[in-house]
Amino acid sequence: MSDLDLARQAMAGVPLLKDYDGPVVRLGGLTNLVFQVGDHCIRVPGKGTEEYINRAHEAVAAREAAKAGVSPEVLYFDEKGVMVTRFIDEAQTMSPAAFKLNEAAPARAAEAFRKLHTSGAVFPFRFYLFAMIDDYLKVLSTKEVELPPGYHDVLHEAEDIRQALSLHPAPLVACHCDPLCENFLDAGDRMWIVDWEYAGMNDPMWDLGDLSVEGKFGERQDEEMLRAYFSGEPRPAERGRVVIYKAMCDLLWTLWGLIQLANANPAENFRAYADGRFARCRALMQTPDFSRHVAAVRKGKIPASTVPGPC
Secondary structure, eight states: OOHHHHHHHHHHTOTTTTTOOSOEEEEEOSSSEEEEETTEEEEEOOTTGGGTOOHHHHHHHHHHHHHTTSSOOEEEEOTTOOEEEEOOTTOEEOOHHHHHHSTTHHHHHHHHHHHHHTSOOOOSOBOOHHHHHHHHHHHHTTSSOOOOTTHHHHHHHTHHHHHHHHHSOOOOEEEOOOOOGGGEEEOSSOEEEOOOTTOEEEOHHHHHHHHHHHTTOOHHHHHHHHHHHHTSOOOHHHHHHHHHHHHHHHHHHHHHHHHHHHTTOTTSOHHHHHHHHHHHHHHHHTSHHHHHHHHHHHHOOOOTTOSOOOO
16 A cells, blocks of 8 residues: 555544545655645554554643644544644754754754743653663564664663763653654744654753754754753753763664664665664763763752743
8 A cells, every 4th residue: 555545544534634635745754654634734653653652642742742832733643643733834844954054943943842841741651761772672672683783782881871860860841752853843933843752751951962963963053952942051960961862862762773674664774774873872972071971960960940941
């Protein structure tokens, strides 16, 4: 069955789209199929995603994010994960190149995160990095795919990071947790965030660190993002957590990529994706500055007021 056939099959089960006979335009998605259907957007869940995505949790997060004003309104969501939202007109789907070229785009993304993080929204899932690594390793233990050489060695080295983070736990807030560039829609005056599959209560610095990695931010973009989020210079412990999560998101998403490889997801060369993420994680952890940032996190307590007030 073609992608378009899958879209029309899903639309037939959605009351507000079942009679639609206009154009259906494929938008994107690494694991899911996403289409514009007139004034609406429909997401059809990808093969194998039921192994690691809780759709009930995602539905709550998507609706709460819409209430917070950072995501489009959810118009339909079923138990299989078919979701319909309002289509955002004249908004550019972001990419690393767009984050580099669009003036103040990292700042707009930071402001959207700050709006979410300070919204008071409560998501049902607790995004806990090391538990998710364990869960993904369990999934991979049932599949015929090899980890990058040295993965367990680096995971063992990350025990120091786990301890540093746990010494001063950050206040948990509603976080997106999977800030791929393509999950941002730039309307020029504001940034929208979509795709809440991995959303959960988390350390807000995860969102900043992961976005920096996904957007391939340089130092200038990092500083623009951090200063917009904090309305000034972040504390050393806050900056340290962002840097730590740059490495840890690669350690986690390496395993995600291998699950896609095992599930024969054709959207990308997931062997290269996983190996590249792991290599980047290891390279960052081996820099002298990384140890300094871990020490700052170990030393510095994050106050409950670390998340700035609303924009």
